Amino acid sequence: MADKKVSAEIKLSSVVAFEMPIFQALRRLQQAGEVHAKRLSRFGGLTPMQLMVLQVLEKESRITASDLSGRVSLTAATLSGLLDRLEERGLLQRQRDDQDRRRQWLLISDQGRELLKRAPSLLPPEFNQRLAAIPEWERHNLTAALLRAAEFCEDE
Known part of the structure; x- marks a missing residue:
């Protein structure tokens, strides 16, 4: 048992040398993402996450919110607010399933497709x-x- 603990401590201490450069690289990526997000917001007021959601919706004929949540790595609560904003802008539509009225499908609207044609890269x-x-x-x-x-x- 003591050997496993010593081995784990040695492995962990060998990782410490990587902490600073990895954190610095992550921070640089984060900063670049924030700058690009500001550029995106000037284009049609979209956030990168809204743009990504629209791109997923365009690729799928229809998708449920729970499936979309997993595809874009957002919690259901966060995604719900984002979807509400996109729907208010006319960029997506919600459609009840004919067989199961509890199920709701998300579809990109024609306006959303037009916006994506002009949208910058993620x-x-x-x-x-x-x-x-x-x-x-x-x-x-x-x-x-x-x-x-x-x-x-x-x-x-």
């Missing part, structure tokens, strides 16, 4: 340019590493 243009400049295998590795890092932040 990622900052500089990021996309640099991403396009690296080999595809490296893009896959970068995406996998970011997704894996995001998993570390999730509750078990």
Whole structure:
């Protein structure tokens, strides 16, 4: 038992060297995301999350709020308010299921589709340019590493 504890402490202490550079990288990504979110808000007043929701709705013929919640990593409560704002702007529609009246489908509206045609990318243009400049295998590795890092932040 003592050996396992010592082993865990050694592993944990070896991670400490990575804390600062990882935190700095996460902070730089966060700052870039915040700057881009301000750019997006100037375009049609959309937040990055609203844009992402519209993009998912465009890809799906219809989707329930609970399925959408999982796809965009938002809680049901947060998503509900976001959906209300998009519906008020006429960018999405809610439709009751014919067989099960308790089920409600979300669909992108024609106005939402038109907005997406003109919408900027979810990622900052500089990021996309640099991403396009690296080999595809490296893009896959970068995406996998970011997704894996995001998993570390999730509750078990």
